[in-house]
Amino acid sequence: MVCAFDGWNDAGDAASLAVAALISSFGGNDFARIELESFLDLRETRPIIRVVDGEVLDLTWPATTLTAVFAPRAPRDLIVVSGPEPALSWRAYCDVLVDLAESLECSMVVTLGAFLADLPHTRPVPIAGTASDPALSERLGLVPSNYEGPSGVTSALHHAFAKAGVPAVGLWAAVPHYIAAMPNPKAALALVRRLESLTGVIVDAEELEGDAVEHDRQVEQAVQHDSDLRGFVEQLEEAAAEDEPDDSEDIPSGDSIERDVQRFLRQRDVSDDKD
Numbered sequence: 001m002v003c004a005f006d007g008w009n010d011a012g013d014a015a016s017l018a019v020a021a022l023i024s025s026f027g028g029n030d031f032a033r034i035e036l037e038s039f040l041d042l043r044e045t046r047p048i049i050r051v052v053d054g055e056v057l058d059l060t061w062p063a064t065t066l067t068a069v070f071a072p073r074a075p076r077d078l079i080v081v082s083g084p085e086p087a088l089s090w091r092a093y094c095d096v097l098v099d100l101a102e103s104l105e106c107s108m109v110v111t112l113g114a115f116l117a118d119l120p121h122t123r124p125v126p127i128a129g130t131a132s133d134p135a136l137s138e139r140l141g142l143v144p145s146n147y148e149g150p151s152g153v154t155s156a157l158h159h160a161f162a163k164a165g166v167p168a169v170g171l172w173a174a175v176p177h178y179i180a181a182m183p184n185p186k187a188a189l190a191l192v193r194r195l196e197s198l199t200g201v202i203v204d205a206e207e208l209e210g211d212a213v214e215h216d217r218q219v220e221q222a223v224q225h226d227s228d229l230r231g232f233v234e235q236l237e238e239a240a241a242e243d244e245p246d247d248s249e250d251i252p253s254g255d256s257i258e259r260d261v262q263r264f265l266r267q268r269d270v271s272d273d274k275d
Contacts, residue, residue, distance in 0.1 A: 001106040002078055002195065003097075004113070005085040009152040012175040012184030014114035017208065018191040019082050025204040026069045028080060032100075034064035039086035039093050066100070074201040079104060085153050093153070094160035101166055109161050109168045110198060111154040112191050114184070117174035120236040121219050125190035130170040132162040140169060140198060169198065176236075178229065179219055185211035 002022065004015035022028075036045075040062055050058040064083040071077055079101075086093045101109060119126070129142025154170055161168040171194050173187040189212045192203050223230050 001081060001097075001101050001104070001109045002199075003081040003109065003111045003154065003157065005083065005153055007085040009085060009113040009154050011114040011116050011173075011180055012182065012187050014173045014175060014184050014187035014191055015112035016082065017183060017185055017188035018112055018195070019080050021188065021192055021205050021208045022078070022195070022201075022203050023067055023069060023080055024207070026071055028067040028069040030065050030067050032066040034066075034083075034093075034096055036062045036064060036084065036086060039088050039090075040084065041087050044087065045084050069201075071201045074199070076107070076199060076201065078199065078201060079106060090153055090156045091160070094156050097157060098160050098164045098166065101161070102164065106166065108198075109157070109166055110195060111157060111168070111170045112173075112195070113152065113154055113170065114173040114175050114187055114191070116177040116180050118236060119174055119176055119240055120233050121176045121179060121186075121216065121223075122233070122237060123240055125187045126174045127190055127194045128172040128174070130158065130172075132158060132166075132168040136167055136169065142169070171195065171198075178232065182215075185215050188212075 002019060004010065004019040006013075006016055010016055042062075045062050047062060048060045049056060050060075062084050064081060064086075067080040067082070069078040069080055081097065115128075117126075127143070128145050129137065129140070130145070131137035131140065131142055158168045158170060171191055173184075173191050175184050175187050185208050189205060189208050192205050192208065196202055223233055
């Protein structure tokens, strides 16, 4: 089972773009919905109405969608869980997903997310990881981290799955904070590639790869036309070079990732309090 939620957990829409590419690659089939009326404040996440020539044709309520992804040449098939992050009754919501995972005999749950980080767009996208137990983290080669602070629904899911004895892994992509306002297909592609290594399901991500190249081109163009931003990016590049060991292949250290995760989550918590 692969889970991605819009909003708080998803800087640059990276997780949402990643699961969209996964579903598109195999032509997934939606087979179930969790209606979210009991799990959302509908004043914050409103239903979508469609009006044509003055006639109301449809009203779509927010929901979690479960999509079956059948990968014929892969060692396993996937269930993709996607939709807006619930705002209410997380424990009850997690119980629903745990029951579904158990009834579908899911061998592992992977949650995807993205956080804002002090790193330049010129570097490869680092992926931080969490796991339901240290042995699983070590076996999967995840970058370990420490954190205490606000959490999203993915953390609640990890806790619920761990209590139920279902292995759970979280993958987090780092997104440069100065381009947070735009979708980040480069970070999404990094999540897809890491997910491939975990699941053995190879995704046809050609469109996402093209979007990532175009994204980098647009960002670089904007940076070159703004001297202040260009100087800031150069400072980030220098800091990243100092932070990494010689054999790190341009990937920031675990300590650096940990600091960025903490900063991102606390900033999001403050922002939510102001809304």
